Every structure is written in structure tokens, then in C-alpha cells.
Amino acid sequence: MSVRVVLADDQPLIRAGLRVLVADTSDLEIVGDAGTGAEAVDLVGEVRPDVVVMDIRMPDMDGIEATRRITEAGTARVLMLTTFDDDEYVYGSLRAGASGFLLKDMALEEILSAIRVVAGGDALIAPSVTKRLIEEFAAGPGPGPRTKAAQPRPAHGVTEREREVLTLVGRGMSNQEIAGELFISVATAKAHVARLLAKLDARDRVQLVIIAYELGLVTPSTGGSTT
Numbered sequence: 368m369s370v371r372v373v374l375a376d377d378q379p380l381i382r383a384g385l386r387v388l389v390a391d392t393s394d395l396e397i398v399g400d401a402g403t404g405a406e407a408v409d410l411v412g413e414v415r416p417d418v419v420v421m422d423i424r425m426p427d428m429d430g431i432e433a434t435r436r437i438t439e440a441g442t443a444r445v446l447m448l449t450t451f452d453d454d455e456y457v458y459g460s461l462r463a464g465a466s467g468f469l470l471k472d473m474a475l476e477e478i479l480s481a482i483r484v485v486a487g488g489d490a491l492i493a494p495s496v497t498k499r500l501i502e503e504f505a506a507g508p509g510p511g512p513r514t515k516a517a518q519p520r521p522a523h524g525v526t527e528r529e530r531e532v533l534t535l536v537g538r539g540m541s542n543q544e545i546a547g548e549l550f551i552s553v554a555t556a557k558a559h560v561a562r563l564l565a566k567l568d569a570r571d572r573v574q575l576v577i578i579a580y581e582l583g584l585v586t587p588s589t590g591g592s593t594t
Contacts, residue, residue: 369396370486373414373443375407375430376400376422381471385420388475395482404428408436416443417486420478421465423449423456431459438464438570446485448478457492466571467491490571524566530584532559536572537579 372395374382382400389395398414401407405427411419419437423430434445446467447460457468466485469478484491525533528549535545546556560572569575579585 404433435463490573537585
């Protein structure tokens with residue numbers, strides 16, 4: 368079954384280009400496009416796509432607010448695709464519930480791969496999004512200098528082994544890398560991550576990284592890539 372995709376961008380040429388790109392794939396299908404955030408919210412409610420590829424700067428309603436409304440409604444997962452590699456935009460997108468953040472100058476095949484990753488329930492952040500952003504995302508209500516330590520969130524019911532897995536997720540490790548580190552199978556590592564998502568009410572691995580920082584399991588000296 369094809370992944371159903373909605374494109375939201377105020378530049379018609381960008382939408383047309385992505386349509387051509389997706390049309391050449393057998394597992395992705397464009398089911399609609401929108402030129403404003405408000406149009407995107409309405410369209411998603413109508414066609415119920417799997418993934419929305421969302422620009423940030425759009426008229427009427429920006430992509431961050433549109434993302435917040437779409438993710439709160441639970442109608443689709445959102446992949447932000449923007450020209451602006453700005454901490455405030457990345458931060459706002461993640462807070463709004465986006466499952467991915469990419470830049471438009473990335474290779475076309477990487478954009479297609481990201482759509483598939485997000486549709487599969489995982490998350491993806493462009494390499495240019497630094498660990499500093501993740502730390503601030505965990506520490507406070509918005510971007511900017513950290514003024515106080517983050518308040519640890521409850522982790523009721525999380526076993527010691529799951530805490531070990533959460534720590535490694537927080538360091539940016541894949542399931543395969545976690546399996547190698549803990550001498551367990553990849554399937555077991557994947558099962559631990561799935562249980563952590565459920566127990567911690569986390570949407571995806573991005574949120575697990577944030578939680579690892581909130582719990583103090585990962586610090587600037589131990590953290591790794593979040594991509």
C-alpha cells in the first residue's frame with residue numbers, strides 16, 4: 368500500500384517539483400497539496416493522508432501552527448521541509464508535534480527516504496540540527512540560554528534494562544547499535560524501544576531523546592547525534 372502524502376508549501380514550483388519527484392516512486396502517492404497552513408489543516412481533515420510535508424513560512428497560518436493542529440487531531444504525521452535552519456523554527460516544529468525536520472537543499476532521495484521513515488512511525492532530524500537544540504528543548508519552555516535545570520519527568524514502571532536502552536536512544540543510537548552495545552538481538556532492542564514509547568507516552572524516538580535528557584540519563588558529555 369502506498370504512503371499517502373499531502374504537500375503544503377506556498378511556492379507552486381516547490382509543490383510541482385515534489386509532485387514530479389514522488390510520481391516516480393511506486394510506494395508514495397500525492398493525494399493533495401496546499402498553499403497555506405489553513406488550507407493544509409482543512410485538506411488533511413478531508414483526505415486523511417499518512418504524512419504531510421510541511422513548509423514553515425506560509426500565509427494565513429504558518430506551518431508550525433498548522434502542524435500543531437494536525438498532530439493534536441491525530442490525523443497525520445508531519446515532516447517539516449524548509450529553507451530555514453533556525454533553532455527557533457526547529458524547536459517550534461518539534462514542540463508542535465512534527466516527526467521530522469529537513470532542509471530543502473538536501474538530496475531528493477533523502478527527502479523521499481524521510482517521508483518513508485516518518486510514515487513508518489519513526490522520526491528524523493537533519494544533521495544540521497545540533498545536540499544543543501535538543502538539550503534546550505528538554506530544559507525549558509523555549510529556545511534560548513538555559514536558566515535552570517530541567518525538572519525530571521516521572522518514569523514509572525520503566526525497568527533498569529529499559530533505562531539502559533533509553534540512555535542509548537538518547538545518545539542517538541539505532542536499534543542495531545543498541546543491540547550491539549547491550550549484547551541483545553535487534554528484535555529485543557526494538558521491543559524495548561516500543562515499550563518505552565508506550566510507558567513514557569512518547570510519540571517517537573525524538574521524544575525519547577528529550578526524555579533521556581529530562582531524566583538526566585544523557586548529558587552534554589555523553590550525548591550523541593540525534594539524527
